Amino acid sequence: MTVEGSLVPEGTEWVPAGIDVNRPSSARVYDYFLGGAHNFAVDRQLADQIASMTPNIGETMRSNRVFLRRAVRYLAGQGIRQFLDIGSGIPTAGNVHEIALDAAPGSTVVYVDIDPVAVEHSRAILAGVDGAGVICADVRDADRILAETGKLGLIDFERPVAVLLAGVLHFVPDGDGPGAAVAALRAALAPGSYLLISHATGDGQPPEVIEAQRLSARTGTEIALRTAAEITAYFDGFTLVEPGLVFIPRWRPDPQDPVDEHPERVGAYAGVARKG
Structure with a gap:
């Protein structure tokens, strides 16, 4: 199989036609860091370069x-x-639909991603899975996300929905209006709905994190590090559940989890908030 003149290795037939496997993809870099198998040498090279500068990535x-x-x-x-996972990336073991269906049989999940590779692979693994679907859309286009999700018939926005924005908003520069996109999503949700956000930050981070941010631009999705105050603003009108917006390891750790004395090392905040 060839993709834009490049030979695609055996076992990667899931790559849709027209994808340039010689350009790193943020979704595939993320997959590599999670130990996934759906990435290419160019993704691994960039990931290793970033990791050499920020070992905690x-x-x-x-x-x-x-x-x-x-x-x-x-x-x-x-x-x-009902779960709407925006910026879902390439699914790995323990995906949202697996966790949701295990915890609450009958749950429905819609995955949303702008990366064609992530979307095509999601469609492949979701084939035959009741209550789960995927759409290709940009987090910046809330109207399209809502419309396409409605067409799938898996989510009823008249009832409570959890919108998941895990590790995606920091890929949207300020000039592209991430706040407006999140506001549109918030407005579409019924009372009792929830908004989940995790977001990279420069708060308390060393200079090498800033340099890694510059490297992230090579994927076409440069990371925008934001402060706790800026991230909290995305929850406007919603009530943060305890413990509020905190560094990721401090958000409701399981009892058996070891206490992380330096949660700031992850360089990202997390929070969940309720509407009404």
Whole structure:
């Protein structure tokens, strides 16, 4: 199989036509850090370069995934049965639909991503899975996300929904209006809905983190580090559940989890808030 003149290795037939496997993809870099198999040499090279400058980057991404799983279980416990995962990336073991269906059978999940590779692979693994679907859309286009989600028939916005924005908003520069996009999503949600956000920050971070941010531009999705105050503003009109916006390891750790004395090392905040 060839993609834009490049030979695609055996076992990667899931890559849709037209994808340039010689350009790193943020979704595939993330997959590599999580230990996934859906990435290419160019992704691994960039990931290793970033990791050489910020050794905690892999820990940060894995911590974010663990937070997402904890939060989905929490939301299921609060009665949420509909999940809209925006910026879902390439699904790995312990995906949102697996966690949600285990915690609350009958739950429905819609995955949203702008990366065609992530979307195509999601469609492949979701084939035959009841109650789960995927759409290709940009987090900046809330109207399209809401419209396309409605067409799938898996989520009823008249009932409570959990919107998951785990590790995605920091890929949206200020000039592209991330606040307006999140506001549109908030406005579409029924009372009793929840908004989940995890977001990279420069708060308390050493200079090498800033340099790694510059490197992230090579994927076409440069990371925008934001302060706690800036991230909290995304929850406007919603009430943060305890413990509020905190560094990821401090968000409702499981009892058996070791106490992290330096949670700031992950360089990312996490929070979950309720509407009404």
